[in-house]
Amino acid sequence: MPAPISAGTSLVTARERALAVLGGESDDATLRRYLHGIAGVDAVGLEQRAAALGTRSIKTTSKKWALDRIISLIDLTTLEGADTPGKVRSLVAKALNADPADATTPRVAAVCVYGDMVPSAVDALGAAHGDPDDGGIAVAAVATAFPSGRASLDIKLADTAEAVAAGADEIDMVIDRGAFLAGRYGLVFDQIAAVKEACRRPDGTSASLKVILETGELMTYDNVRRASWLSILAGGDFIKTSTGKVQPAATLPVTLLMLEVVRDWHLMTGQRIGVKPAGGIRASKDAIKYLVTVAETAGEEWLQPHLFRFGASSLLNDVLLQRQKITSGHYSGADYVTID
Amino acid sequence: MSFLEYAPAPESRAILSLRDRYGLFIDGEFVDGRGTPFQTISPATEEHIATIANANEADVADAVAAARRAYDRTWSRMSGRDRGKYLFRIARLVQERSRELAVAESLDNGKPIKESRDVDVPLVAAWFFYYAGWADKLDHAGLGGDPRSLGVAAQVIPWNFPLLMLAWKIAPALAAGNTVVLKPAETTPLTALIFAEILQQAELPPGVVNIITGAGDTGAALVAHDGVDKVAFTGSTAVGRAIAKQIAGTDKRVTLELGGKAANIVFDDAPMDQAIEGIVNGIFFNQGHVCCAGSRLLVQENIHDEVVERLKLRLATLRLGDPLDKNTDIGAINSKEQLERIHELSEIGVAEGADRWSAPCEIPENGFWYAPTIFTNVQTSSRIARDEIFGPVLSVLTFRTPAEAIAKANNTPYGLSAGIWTDKGSRILAVADQLRAGVVWANTFNRFDPASPFGGYKESGYGREGGRHGLAAYLAPAATVGRGGAQFSTGRGGAQRRLETGAAAAPADLDTASERPTRSTETAAKPARRTRRTAKPAKKGAAK
Numbered sequence: 088m089p090a091p092i093s094a095g096t097s098l099v100t101a102r103e104r105a106l107a108v109l110g111g112e113s114d115d116a117t118l119r120r121y122l123h124g125i126a127g128v129d130a131v132g133l134e135q136r137a138a139a140l141g142t143r144s145i146k147t148t149s150k151k152w153a154l155d156r157i158i159s160l161i162d163l164t165t166l167e168g169a170d171t172p173g174k175v176r177s178l179v180a181k182a183l184n185a186d187p188a189d190a191t192t193p194r195v196a197a198v199c200v201y202g203d204m205v206p207s208a209v210d211a212l213g214a215a216h217g218d219p220d221d222g223g224i225a226v227a228a229v230a231t232a233f234p235s236g237r238a239s240l241d242i243k244l245a246d247t248a249e250a251v252a253a254g255a256d257e258i259d260m261v262i263d264r265g266a267f268l269a270g271r272y273g274l275v276f277d278q279i280a281a282v283k284e285a286c287r288r289p290d291g292t293s294a295s296l297k298v299i300l301e302t303g304e305l306m307t308y309d310n311v312r313r314a315s316w317l318s319i320l321a322g323g324d325f326i327k328t329s330t331g332k333v334q335p336a337a338t339l340p341v342t343l344l345m346l347e348v349v350r351d352w353h354l355m356t357g358q359r360i361g362v363k364p365a366g367g368i369r370a371s372k373d374a375i376k377y378l379v380t381v382a383e384t385a386g387e388e389w390l391q392p393h394l395f396r397f398g399a400s401s402l403l404n405d406v407l408l409q410r411q412k413i414t415s416g417h418y419s420g421a422d423y424v425t426i427d
Numbered sequence: 428m429s430f431l432e433y434a435p436a437p438e439s440r441a442i443l444s445l446r447d448r449y450g451l452f453i454d455g456e457f458v459d460g461r462g463t464p465f466q467t468i469s470p471a472t473e474e475h476i477a478t479i480a481n482a483n484e485a486d487v488a489d490a491v492a493a494a495r496r497a498y499d500r501t502w503s504r505m506s507g508r509d510r511g512k513y514l515f516r517i518a519r520l521v522q523e524r525s526r527e528l529a530v531a532e533s534l535d536n537g538k539p540i541k542e543s544r545d546v547d548v549p550l551v552a553a554w555f556f557y558y559a560g561w562a563d564k565l566d567h568a569g570l571g572g573d574p575r576s577l578g579v580a581a582q583v584i585p586w587n588f589p590l591l592m593l594a595w596k597i598a599p600a601l602a603a604g605n606t607v608v609l610k611p612a613e614t615t616p617l618t619a620l621i622f623a624e625i626l627q628q629a630e631l632p633p634g635v636v637n638i639i640t641g642a643g644d645t646g647a648a649l650v651a652h653d654g655v656d657k658v659a660f661t662g663s664t665a666v667g668r669a670i671a672k673q674i675a676g677t678d679k680r681v682t683l684e685l686g687g688k689a690a691n692i693v694f695d696d697a698p699m700d701q702a703i704e705g706i707v708n709g710i711f712f713n714q715g716h717v718c719c720a721g722s723r724l725l726v727q728e729n730i731h732d733e734v735v736e737r738l739k740l741r742l743a744t745l746r747l748g749d750p751l752d753k754n755t756d757i758g759a760i761n762s763k764e765q766l767e768r769i770h771e772l773s774e775i776g777v778a779e780g781a782d783r784w785s786a787p788c789e790i791p792e793n794g795f796w797y798a799p800t801i802f803t804n805v806q807t808s809s810r811i812a813r814d815e816i817f818g819p820v821l822s823v824l825t826f827r828t829p830a831e832a833i834a835k836a837n838n839t840p841y842g843l844s845a846g847i848w849t850d851k852g853s854r855i856l857a858v859a860d861q862l863r864a865g866v867v868w869a870n871t872f873n874r875f876d877p878a879s880p881f882g883g884y885k886e887s888g889y890g891r892e893g894g895r896h897g898l899a900a901y902l903a904p905a906a907t908v909g910r911g912g913a914q915f916s917t918g919r920g921g922a923q924r925r926l927e928t929g930a931a932a933a934p935a936d937l938d939t940a941s942e943r944p945t946r947s948t949e950t951a952a953k954p955a956r957r958t959r960r961t962a963k964p965a966k967k968g969a970a971k
Contacts, residue, residue, distance in 0.1 A: 132701030144436035144753035
C-alpha cells in the first residue's frame, strides 16, 4: 500500500492530489509502477467473500428500509437508440411518481439519458430537478462516445461540455479500454482529467463525474482494481462498473472490489468516492445484497445518493412490487406497477 | 436507524421435534443407559435441551457385542454395492433433513446457523456420498485386490463439529465393511441421536452403527473394550496420548486426529483483502473451535501494521450473538469449561506482555461468549503462541524472510495445518514443501473436501481421514493365508492378522507392492468371496 497522506490537506485539484499520491508525473511508467504495486486480487477469495455477503438475511424493518433506500439510489435509465423526447418524459414521470398508488414511495436519485436527451429530461423534471441528497432528481448524461469510447478526445470533450451546458448534473463517461489494456495508463488518466475539466460550468461549479470502467471488457479483477485506482487518481467522483451494453455487466464481486478501493482511498486521503454498479441488477433481492456489501465494506455512510447508485431500469418495478407486498401482505403482479 | 443493525432473522426451531429424553442407540433401537443421565444444554442460553442417557461399561459391552453380531452376520457379508446403497440412502436423508440437522447443531453446539447450514451439514452429506461411491471399489483403495475390513470400530468424536466428525468417522468405516460404535462428545450429543433416527429411517441393519452417549469414562471404556478392532479418535492431544497408551500392546489399529497450532503465513505480496478474509476465516470460523484453526498469524514484518489495522476494521463488522440468527458470524463458546480455558490462556497472554485487542461487540447476558480477540506483540516463546487455545483468539507474530517464516511455522509440537498467502505461485510451492503440516492451504483456509485427506504431523496425531487414505485406515490388505476363515469367524484374531497390523499401521506405506497379495492367493480366495457377495442386504431385524 502507498504511504498515506493525511486527510483534509490543502490539495485542491485532482491532479495535485494524484501527483502527491503517485510521487511523480502521471505518465505511463509512473502509473504502471504505482498501479502494479497495489496488492493483487485473489479471484476465488473475492468471489467467496461476495457470496458470503450475499447470504445476509434482511428481514422485516431492515427489508423495508432497504427497499426504500434502493429506490432513492437508483439512476433510472434509458439508453436506447430509439429514445425520443416522449420516452424521456415518460421516464421522468416514473421517476417523479414511481408508484401512483403509494405517495410514500421515495423518488429515485436521477434519470440517466444520452446527452441529446438532457434538455428533454431537464424540461420534464421542472422544479423537481435538483440534488438527490436534498430530495431533488438529478439528470445524468452518458458522454464521451458512450458506450465504446472510440472517438477522438476533442469529440469526447465536446460531447461532455454540451451535456453539461444543457443542464446535466452528472456525466457518466467511459474510459478508453483499449488504451488501458495496451498499458497506456497515462493516456487514460489524461482523458479522464480532461473530461473532468469539461464538466466545469461557467459559474465555477462542476458536474459530478462517473467513470465507467466497463469491467466486462477488462476481464480480470486485477485490471478492475487498477482501473479503479486510475480513475480515482485522475479525478473521478464515482467509479461505475459498466455501460450495460457489454456482458457481464455489474456483478457483486466486481462491485465489492471497487468498494474496497474507495474504502482504501478514503483511509488514505479522507476523500469519499462513489460507486455505481450498472447493468443486470433486476431483482430487489440482488439489490439488497449490494446494500449489504456497501455497508459492510465501505461503511453505512456510503448508502447515500452522492456515494452509491444503482444504474438500472427494470429494478425499480421489482422493488415497487416488494414494497406493495410489505404493505398489503400479498404479492400483486406486473400490471400493478407502471411500465415506465 | 442503522441498516447494519439488521433486524433479527432467526431460523425457526419449529422444524425440530426433539424428545425429552434420549437413550442409547444400540442394535438399531434406543435403549436406556445404566449410568446417570445427563443434560445437554444450549451454550448460547444455558437452557436445557434434552436429557441424555449415560452409557456405563455394561452398555458399552452391549454396543460392542451388537456391532460384532452385525459385522459377523450382516455387514461383512454384504456386497460393497449393497453397502454403498445404504450409504447413498443415508446421504440423501441427511440432505432431506438438512435444515433440521443444522438447527439442532446450532442449538446444541452454539455455532452460527450459517455455518451449520452452509458448511457442516452439506459436508456431512458430501462425505456419505463420497464414501458410498467407494464401497464397491475397494480393490482400488491402494491395498491391492480384495482388501478386508477390520471389524468393529470404536469412534470417539469431539464437540466442535459434532455431526461432521461423525460423518468423517462413520462413512469410511461403513464403506470399508466395518461396523461402528460411536461416542459423541457429552456436550453435543444431539445431532448424533437425530442421525440415529436417520439410520432407522434408512433401515440400516441393526447393530451396524451404535451410538452411545456419555462422558470421558464412557469413551475410555469403549476404547479399552476387548471386542474393538479399530480405534478412531478426534479430540485433544492429552486424550489422544491417553488412548495411545491404553491400546499399546493390543492389536487395535488406531488413527488420532488431535490438536493444532497452525501458522497462517502472510507474505507482503499477498492479495490483501482476501488474506484478511482468510485470517478471519482461519481463526474465527466456528469460534476458533477448529483443530486446524490458523491460530498463529505469521505476517511479514513490513506489512504488520497494515494487516493488524485492516484486521481490526474487519473484526469490528463481525456479528456475535444468537447462533440461530442467520446473520450471526460468531456464535457461543461450546461450554463453560472451554470458556474458562480461553480466559485463562488469554490472561496468560496479557501477563506475558502481549497486547490484547477485542472486537467491540455486545456480549449476551446468558450463555458462554468470547469476543473475537487478537494479540499483537506476541513472541514465539509466549504460551499463547505455543498452546492450543481452541477459541476465537489470534496470536500475531512477525517474520522477515521466507526461511524465518518456515522455521517459525514448524517450531511447534503440532503439525496439523498451515496457510500461505502470496501472489507468487513458486513461493507457495517452495514454502508448502517445507512446512511440516498435514494440510497446507494456499490463498485460502479451512476448506474441506471428502476427496482430500486430512491429518497431522507430530502431536497432531497420526493417520489420515478423507479421500482414499481415509478409507485405507479402515481396511487391511487381503490375508495371504486363511483369509476367508478369518472373515467369517470373527473378522479379527489369528496370527496372520496380528502380523499385518503392525505393517499396515502407516497408511503411506500401503501402496508398496510387497503388501499386495499374489495372484495365486487371490484366485484361491475367490470362491469364498463369491459366496459373500451374493448375500442380500439384510432387512431391519434380520441379523438378530
